[in-house]
Amino acid sequence: MLLAKVLGNIVATQKNHRYQNASVMLCQQITPEGEETAYTVLALNAVDAGVGDTVLIVQEGWSASTAATGKSGAAIDSAIVGVVDRIDLLEDE
Amino acid sequence: MQLARVIGTVVATVKNESLEGRKLLVVQTLNKDLEPSGKPIVAVDSVGAGVGELVFWCRGKEASFPFKREDTPTDCTIIGIVDSNAHVTQG
Numbered sequence: 001m002l003l004a005k006v007l008g009n010i011v012a013t014q015k016n017h018r019y020q021n022a023s024v025m026l027c028q029q030i031t032p033e034g035e036e037t038a039y040t041v042l043a044l045n046a047v048d049a050g051v052g053d054t055v056l057i058v059q060e061g062w063s064a065s066t067a068a069t070g071k072s073g074a075a076i077d078s079a080i081v082g083v084v085d086r087i088d089l090l091e092d093e
Numbered sequence: 094m095q096l097a098r099v100i101g102t103v104v105a106t107v108k109n110e111s112l113e114g115r116k117l118l119v120v121q122t123l124n125k126d127l128e129p130s131g132k133p134i135v136a137v138d139s140v141g142a143g144v145g146e147l148v149f150w151c152r153g154k155e156a157s158f159p160f161k162r163e164d165t166p167t168d169c170t171i172i173g174i175v176d177s178n179a180h181v182t183q184g
Binding site for chain 2: 007008009010011012013014015016018024026028038040041042043044051052061064065073074075076077078
């Protein structure tokens, strides 16, 4: 799973019908330290995450589809499946 | 899934029979500021996208799910059209 920050959302009227009612969020992958990387990704919102949240994104079709639409087999490769409260890391020595 | 701009079309007369009738488009992946990121790739269209439009695409096996024949050989399919640049909001 990826750690990412939610930057905003995307409005797409014309999209695959299997997730007509889901929201598509614009996310930027971050490092565990919270720094942004260059990787921008769109993910369906399966947990009502909001702008500014740090989230967990699953990048695997079956899991993403099941989490975001309740059924497998939708054309989705990324879904937000958790909102991160905090990350604890070992301190650098 | 990633944002991209459709920048061209591909014509391929000889192709796998389950790709017959499918539109092949050249897409340039974009970053959060809608600037080009990486090299252009070829995607199969499932939503009626055209050149110049802002779209998003899906990678991997799931890319074949929009098509009735799930053996459609694609690893990159356009699955949504963003209404306009202004519909990509941040903050």
